Amino acid sequence: MTKPKGSTPKALRTREAIEIAARELFAINGFDRTTVRDIGARAGIDPSMIIRYFGSKDALFAQIAAPDLHLPDLSATDSGVIGETLVRHFLDLWEGDGVGGGMPVLLRSAASNEEAAEQLRKIFLTQVFPAVARAGPPETAPRRAGLVASQLLGLALTRYVLMVPPVVMMPPEFIIRTVGATIQRYASGECLSPDEA
Amino acid sequence: MTKPKGSTPKALRTREAIEIAARELFAINGFDRTTVRDIGARAGIDPSMIIRYFGSKDALFAQIAAPDLHLPDLSATDSGVIGETLVRHFLDLWEGDGVGGGMPVLLRSAASNEEAAEQLRKIFLTQVFPAVARAGPPETAPRRAGLVASQLLGLALTRYVLMVPPVVMMPPEFIIRTVGATIQRYASGECLSPDEA
DNA sequence: TATTTTAGTCAACAGTTGTTGGCAAATTAA
């Protein structure tokens, strides 16, 4: 035994270097415009290593672009501040360099990469949907979650990808208050007629 | 004289065929994943014609992706239905196959194409901004327009590009009412403190 | 009709892409 192919300390270090470089480049340029040669150059290793470590460029992307949103349990928070809580959480996630940085990666790539789009729908389904669902009547849960997603992703798109000037300049507290109020209305369902599923 | 290089009826027909094919493919696959060979095949002509007619792939894209939103003059409409009017207008534009179809094209491509992103910012600046500006106090105009853009583009993103199921299923009247209310709040500035520019 | 101009095709170019096999160097295990 004792033949760990790819788990020696040196291997783990370069493996992580590749992941970091890939995450940065995918976030900046998207999937298509990021080449394995670019990633290799940034990680300081030969491009061929990327294939040997991850099998293919697509496989590498799949491993990079799986962010955990760590959404808070909204059923526990005061129902009056659900919107603010959600927006604050997302801004903290996106503004920092944490693992949630996988979100801009997906947003940049989802436009032309069906796999990335599927990944984003999955995140929406498994993380945003349950969190929003508990904040209102179950019948209207899909629509409430859909509206929340449209505003939240629109914010991320205009602020981090398209970089529309006034949206970029807005201080976090301002966004939390204004957009938070919208999310609040969507999530609670106060904007829906009682008879529409 | 009488040497119109590219204005003979036959030339105009194939030129239009190229534009149509390009518009469709750009909208479906985005800029990067659309090749001149694909466009040529769909238009039924040799790929080299595309270069001879438009100069380059980028030039073709620039001509395709310049949609005119034809936004209504909101200063003339009742200030109470500004939101609904705007959302209804965008849905009509996007839902149909008209010239406004250039919007999904841009949205798909803007993620990885800086030129497309710039184009989208330009459209925002020259069309959405003025329309929204007249609906409230001038000092808050940039922020109001920014918020409007974030919700409007988020709607287009989730409904036409990412195709988040519940957002796709929403009937237009539902969107006009719910999202329209949000746009109304953003555009009028009723969600802003009076002292924040 | 004769002639000039244009539309269109073909083949090929130079560059870039993801990916692979062979070989030297370094690290690990004994």
Add this chain to the structure above:
DNA sequence: TTAATTTGCCAACAACTGTTGACTAAAATA
């Protein structure tokens, strides 16, 4: 230290990219 693996680099591949020039067929002009 010596032997066994594995990390890493190099060169090259096949496929695909946008783009170009030469040549043929068609159309417009006279």
